[in-house]
Amino acid sequence: MKPSWTVLLFVVLLLATVGLSLSLGSYEIRWGELLSFFSGRLQDLQVKKVLLDMRLKRVLTAVSVGALLGSAGAAMQSALRNPLASPFTLGVQHAAALGAAIALMVLYGGSIGRFSIEVRGPYMVASLAFLGAVLQIFLILVLAYRVGVSVYAVILIAIAMAFLTQALLSLLQYIFLNEIVVAAVVFWTFGDTSRASWGELLWICLAVGGLLVLLLFYSLDLDLLSVSDEVAESSGVKVRRARMAVLVSCALGTALTVSFVGIIGFVGLVAGQMARLIGGWSNRKVIPLSGLIGALTLSVADLLGRTLMSPTTIPVGIMTSLIGAPVLIYLLLGGSHAQGVRC
Amino acid sequence: MLRVLGVEVRYNGSFALEGVEFDLREGEVVSIVGPNGAGKTTLLKVIDGLLKPKAGTVYIDGLKLQHLKEGDRAKLMGYVPQRLFGVSGLSVFEFVLAGRKPYVRGLPTRSDYRKVQAVLEELRIGYLANRSISSLSGGEFQRVMIAKALVTDPKILLMDEPTANLDPYFQREILKLSFSLAREKGILVLMVLHDLTQALRYSDKVIMLHKGRIHAFGEPSAVLTEDNIEEVYGIKVKVLKDVKAVVPLS
Numbered sequence A: 001m002k003p004s005w006t007v008l009l010f011v012v013l014l015l016a017t018v019g020l021s022l023s024l025g026s027y028e029i030r031w032g033e034l035l036s037f038f039s040g041r042l043q044d045l046q047v048k049k050v051l052l053d054m055r056l057k058r059v060l061t062a063v064s065v066g067a068l069l070g071s072a073g074a075a076m077q078s079a080l081r082n083p084l085a086s087p088f089t090l091g092v093q094h095a096a097a098l099g100a101a102i103a104l105m106v107l108y109g110g111s112i113g114r115f116s117i118e119v120r121g122p123y124m125v126a127s128l129a130f131l132g133a134v135l136q137i138f139l140i141l142v143l144a145y146r147v148g149v150s151v152y153a154v155i156l157i158a159i160a161m162a163f164l165t166q167a168l169l170s171l172l173q174y175i176f177l178n179e180i181v182v183a184a185v186v187f188w189t190f191g192d193t194s195r196a197s198w199g200e201l202l203w204i205c206l207a208v209g210g211l212l213v214l215l216l217f218y219s220l221d222l223d224l225l226s227v228s229d230e231v232a233e234s235s236g237v238k239v240r241r242a243r244m245a246v247l248v249s250c251a252l253g254t255a256l257t258v259s260f261v262g263i264i265g266f267v268g269l270v271a272g273q274m275a276r277l278i279g280g281w282s283n284r285k286v287i288p289l290s291g292l293i294g295a296l297t298l299s300v301a302d303l304l305g306r307t308l309m310s311p312t313t314i315p316v317g318i319m320t321s322l323i324g325a326p327v328l329i330y331l332l333l334g335g336s337h338a339q340g341v342r343c
Numbered sequence B: 001m002l003r004v005l006g007v008e009v010r011y012n013g014s015f016a017l018e019g020v021e022f023d024l025r026e027g028e029v030v031s032i033v034g035p036n037g038a039g040k041t042t043l044l045k046v047i048d049g050l051l052k053p054k055a056g057t058v059y060i061d062g063l064k065l066q067h068l069k070e071g072d073r074a075k076l077m078g079y080v081p082q083r084l085f086g087v088s089g090l091s092v093f094e095f096v097l098a099g100r101k102p103y104v105r106g107l108p109t110r111s112d113y114r115k116v117q118a119v120l121e122e123l124r125i126g127y128l129a130n131r132s133i134s135s136l137s138g139g140e141f142q143r144v145m146i147a148k149a150l151v152t153d154p155k156i157l158l159m160d161e162p163t164a165n166l167d168p169y170f171q172r173e174i175l176k177l178s179f180s181l182a183r184e185k186g187i188l189v190l191m192v193l194h195d196l197t198q199a200l201r202y203s204d205k206v207i208m209l210h211k212g213r214i215h216a217f218g219e220p221s222a223v224l225t226e227d228n229i230e231e232v233y234g235i236k237v238k239v240l241k242d243v244k245a246v247v248p249l250s
């Protein structure tokens, strides 16, 4: 199939998933009602409320977070010449989660409500999540540049770091043994799309837009970096600066999603890999395509999580891990050829 | 147009280049010859700005290399590396297009696409456009690398063993191409060659490197002498002046 047809197919699938997500659930909404909702002629206030506050917000969160993680995954793979790179496998999401949890617990940035965590200092939480994510990226770069470790080692060390992060989260849970801490740990360990508020959703959408523009601006640099640092430098790319700019922006976008919806693993990894299989390696095409696939993956996972064991909802982070972990194992077993950055 | 002054490079203390100086004009084809490890690749990297020398300066059109912006440097010079590790699934077209980077702000435009197409045609590799660069044969890849180097319309073309992976026909094609680029477009072509006959036949000047120093520099027939070759390579050769060939003895 030609790539352009595949793209069209994905767009149609995405729209269908969004439609299904809006209509399916413990409170069923018919497609006719959906149509009248979107044309502004819906009278039923209860249906309107369910649609707006539960379904629409949730599915848009899944789409935008998926798009962000997907495009970040593809860009990180090119920037590090590492097909296994992604916000999850590089440990960026875990580092951001630890930052956010520390902000919340140690600095008492919030308090717990009956159903949700009330964040009193949302900016502080996001700031510490940013800090965690950026520190993790620096760690990865030091590993890649100084130590000159292999592609697999970068990923394995990052995964080890993720264990460490989990342990620290559990430790905090032990020390501060109280409700807010327990809730916070669960909150960030299993990402869930229902948590974002409309305001947070807006932030995520802005981040997706900003990140896409920036990554497209760097798309030729990323193409060259995916071949070799020397080739890129000879073509006038400021290698270290470009790599840093791309990775740090991906990390910041990721940290934003983590502070609002928690850790959602594997989406970036799988989307990036699939986008390359379908659309080739040109980052101009792969990055938006990977964003599209990420959006589709996450909204499908979200829909499945909501409907498979209904009325129990499986958090989307668990769904993506169930799907993504086998994929990662396949890739680690050599399903993709890896080279990696070395200096 | 290209002046190299007192260039010195060390790796971990030992000299890779020492006191290297020469002056080259536009429209010349210049060969760099010398044994393995003589510093040929290092010299090309210094000229392309990929390696900062410990001492010495490279001037291009009277401007110090280190004062040029990355983009301007990349527009002036095309570099064909000796080899490339790594696996990228980038297509030939996309790879050559990425070579337009110094001219592109943001996304490439139609004129960039046209330029890529024209260069691929010029090197007669249009048929490779959609192949992935890691699926090419050595010779095909070599020509793709040259296309990428030429896509910025450089004034200086640096090629590290451009004929290494080619069959005799394409070796001659590349050498003829170098010659016409130099004569018709006024490009300074600076290439590393291991085949001394080729260096003798196809260059205007030859730089002979030995242990990081310039052993001889000048007209091919003055540099590629039986004595020089024996001193540098440690082999006895016969230089046949009438057919312009260097033949090893025994």
Ligand SMILES: Nc1ncnc2c1ncn2[C@@H]1O[C@H](COP(=O)(O)OP(=O)(O)OP(=O)(O)O)[C@@H](O)[C@H]1O
Pocket (backbone or CB within 6 Å): B011, B012, B016, B034, B035, B036, B037, B038, B039, B040, B041, B042, B043, B082
């Ligand atoms: N990155 C490096 N680190 C340490 N030493 C190096 C490095 N690169 C090159 N050298 C050494 O510097 C010397 C010159 O290397 P260079 O690659 O310039 O040789 P060359 O003339 O291109 O050889 P060849 O014909 O084999 O390509 C060699 O002794 C080489 O071992």
Ligand SMILES: [Mg+2]
Pocket (backbone or CB within 6 Å): B040, B041, B042, B082, B160
């Ligand atoms: Mg060499």
